[in-house]
Amino acid sequence: MPASLERRNYQRSTKMKYLHVELPSLHLVWKRSGQEDAVCSVIRTNYPKPSALQVTAIMRAAGAEVRAVDMKIRKQDTTIPYREFAYEGGTMVASRMGTPFENVREQIEWADVVGLSVNPTSWSNIALDFITYAKRVNPRVHVWVGGTDAMFRPEFYLRHGVDLVVRGEGENTARELIAGNTNARGVAKLHNGQLLDTGIARGCNLDDSPMQAVDLFASDVPLWNMNIEANIPPEIPTPIGFLFTTRGCNQACPFCTTPQKYGKLRFRSLENIQTELELLRAHGIHTINIWDDSLASLIRWGERDHLIAIARLLRQMGFAYEFSQGMVISDLWDKENGQPDEQLISELFSHETKNGRWVGCYGEYFPMEFLQDDDPHNAAAKLMSYDKELAVMRMILSQGVRWLTYSCIIGRPQDGPHEFDLSARRLNEVTEIIEEYGAKGLPTPFIYSVFPGTKLWREESVKLKYSIREYPELYQLNATPHGTKHFTPGGLMEAKMRLEENILSPTQCKNWWRTGRYQWR
Numbered sequence: 245m246p247a248s249l250e251r252r253n254y255q256r257s258t259k260m261k262y263l264h265v266e267l268p269s270l271h272l273v274w275k276r277s278g279q280e281d282a283v284c285s286v287i288r289t290n291y292p293k294p295s296a297l298q299v300t301a302i303m304r305a306a307g308a309e310v311r312a313v314d315m316k317i318r319k320q321d322t323t324i325p326y327r328e329f330a331y332e333g334g335t336m337v338a339s340r341m342g343t344p345f346e347n348v349r350e351q352i353e354w355a356d357v358v359g360l361s362v363n364p365t366s367w368s369n370i371a372l373d374f375i376t377y378a379k380r381v382n383p384r385v386h387v388w389v390g391g392t393d394a395m396f397r398p399e400f401y402l403r404h405g406v407d408l409v410v411r412g413e414g415e416n417t418a419r420e421l422i423a424g425n426t427n428a429r430g431v432a433k434l435h436n437g438q439l440l441d442t443g444i445a446r447g448c449n450l451d452d453s454p455m456q457a458v459d460l461f462a463s464d465v466p467l468w469n470m471n472i473e474a475n476i477p478p479e480i481p482t483p484i485g486f487l488f489t490t491r492g493c494n495q496a497c498p499f500c501t502t503p504q505k506y507g508k509l510r511f512r513s514l515e516n517i518q519t520e521l522e523l524l525r526a527h528g529i530h531t532i533n534i535w536d537d538s539l540a541s542l543i544r545w546g547e548r549d550h551l552i553a554i555a556r557l558l559r560q561m562g563f564a565y566e567f568s569q570g571m572v573i574s575d576l577w578d579k580e581n582g583q584p585d586e587q588l589i590s591e592l593f594s595h596e597t598k599n600g601r602w603v604g605c606y607g608e609y610f611p612m613e614f615l616q617d618d619d620p621h622n623a624a625a626k627l628m629s630y631d632k633e634l635a636v637m638r639m640i641l642s643q644g645v646r647w648l649t650y651s652c653i654i655g656r657p658q659d660g661p662h663e664f665d666l667s668a669r670r671l672n673e674v675t676e677i678i679e680e681y682g683a684k685g686l687p688t689p690f691i692y693s694v695f696p697g698t699k700l701w702r703e704e705s706v707k708l709k710y711s712i713r714e715y716p717e718l719y720q721l722n723a724t725p726h727g728t729k730h731f732t733p734g735g736l737m738e739a740k741m742r743l744e745e746n747i748l749s750p751t752q753c754k755n756w757w758r759t760g761r762y763q764w765r
């Protein structure tokens with residue numbers, strides 16, 4: 245980092261001008277001769293971006309003057325191709341979708357520091373292009389990047405124009421940085437071409453983290469009208485907001501980045517959550533997407549009552565909510581009595597209608613994930629056998645939950661046609677059961693992926709045909725840099741498309757491949 249910024253203590257002199265940018269969406273299309281083009285990246289636009297709302301709050305609390313721009317939501321259909329590459333007998337065309345860079349030129353010129361959160365690896369080329377643009381229009385601007393991909397691949401970003409990578413939780417690091425201490429815990433930077441890295445910052449007290457900065461996004465709030473996987477049902481009030489009540493996880497699933505990123509599970513007090521919910525309500529938000537990585541872990545750590553209290557608080561305050569990351573299914577099972585935990589499920593998933601408005605749980609992502617296995621324990625300890633999972637799901641549906649998304653994660657080295665067939669059969673069965681209850685089901689199959697920061701990545705257990713440096717766009721759940729014992733990467737993509745044809749209606753399927761957007765049946 246240039247000495248000018250290191251020497252400056254923004255708290256004592258003038259305030260640092262910080263611009264936070266939510267990057268445009270990645271739109272990736274697979275083109276093959278004689279076949280219809282297929283979008284193979286998911287496009288999600290109209291929702292509050294958690295990193296943007298939280299990092300801006302942190303930077304403001306640390307003493308910066310803050311502005312923010314969400315490039316996914318504004319001009320969301322503007323598609324600007326930025327690269328193409330040969331892929332499995334066809335071509336991948338990668339585009340940015342959303343606000344063109346030129347439209348944020350003035351904000352970049354205003355800023356001392358531009359900050360990005362690059363969680364998904366697949367956005368990394370968009371991030372680098374944006375950084376190049378920002379430095380061209382404002383040569384004195386500094387770029388700070390945080391988020392999952394950046395924190396586990398800091399050198400890649402630092403060697404491509406980033407001044408400083410924030411590794412881990414930003415709360416304490418931001419305060420130190422604004423006070424001029426670039427040697428604080430959680431900072432990676434280059435010094436005379438050498439990487440200086442102080443390690444990953446973890447373990448902050450969540451009650452000390454500032455409330456999300458909704459006010460900075462006030463003009464976007466009315467556009468927060470879609471939930472994550474599909475259009476929000478008309479019964480559910482918009483705009484929607486989001487909530488994290490915990491951070492970290494005490495488990496260690498081999499494909500997950502969370503334990504490395506955030507460390508041990510911590511949770512917010514009820515009073516602190518209530519204050520944030522009041523803030524959201526003051527902005528007209530009555531619907532919440534709960535985004536915790538491992539909310540049900542509270543139960544294993546003796547905090548079942550706290551979990552129930554959170555659900556009760558949401559209902560008492562009149563919120564409709566969904567568990568967007570799902571709930572560990574085995575935590576909803578009453579092990580003593582060998583059946584679904586009815587009391588817990590009713591506390592978490594019930595709802596009522598108050599003054600014509602939905603209050604309580606309306607939806608969930610039901611994380612069945614390894615449906616192709618007879619014993620999914622081997623794939624992830626958090627899962628249960630298919631019949632027990634169905635029993636839990638039926639109990640959730642009997643509470644009146646009406647919108648369920650569910651996935652299978654397929655494409656492990658051992659997966660072949662048999663696993664695809666079994667997944668298709670089970671996903672269709674799940675959809676039928678959901679519809680029996682008068683609810684809607686949306687299956688969203690994902691390709692098994694390996695990401696930096698996971699055990700799988702460290703152990704190099706998946707053979708990658710396309711490298712992360714050259715082809716980051718493929719590192720996500722709807723495209724793939726690897727095949728399996730039975731499939732080439734292209735064969736795996738095609739098998740997933742056949743699976744989608746099998747489990748989605750023709751309209752859903754067409755829409756998904758043409759636009760990268762899911763929809764309810």
Ligand code: B12
Pocket residue numbers: 269285286287288293294295296298299302359360361362363364365366388389390391392393410412413414415417418472499500501502505535537569695696719720721722
């Ligand atoms: C919420 C979420 C989503 C949401 C919202 C994404 C968004 N645009 O914001 C949705 C559902 C849309 C989503 C989608 C995807 N996601 Co997602 N998602 C998450 C999740 C659960 C939380 C991320 C988050 O917002 N956390 C809350 C914020 C406050 O935390 P944070 O960003 O980490 O910020 C903190 C620090 O990192 C730091 N920090 C971060 N940036 C900065 C910047 C500065 C300047 C500073 C000072 C500090 C700082 O300070 C913050 C506070 O401590 C993570 C898992 C996880 N726990 O990280 C996966 C995760 C990021 N997703 C992942 C993936 C793969 C995807 C998809 C590509 C999946 C797909 N379908 O193909 C898509 C991408 C498409 C898209 N349009 O976004 C992976 C990424 C792995 C990787 N290396 O690629 C993760 C890590 C999950 C996993 N599998 O392990 N995701």
Ligand code: SF4
Pocket residue numbers: 492493494495496497500501502503537538572626
């Ligand atoms: S997948 Fe869920 S339970 Fe497993 S380590 Fe990640 S957050 Fe924890």
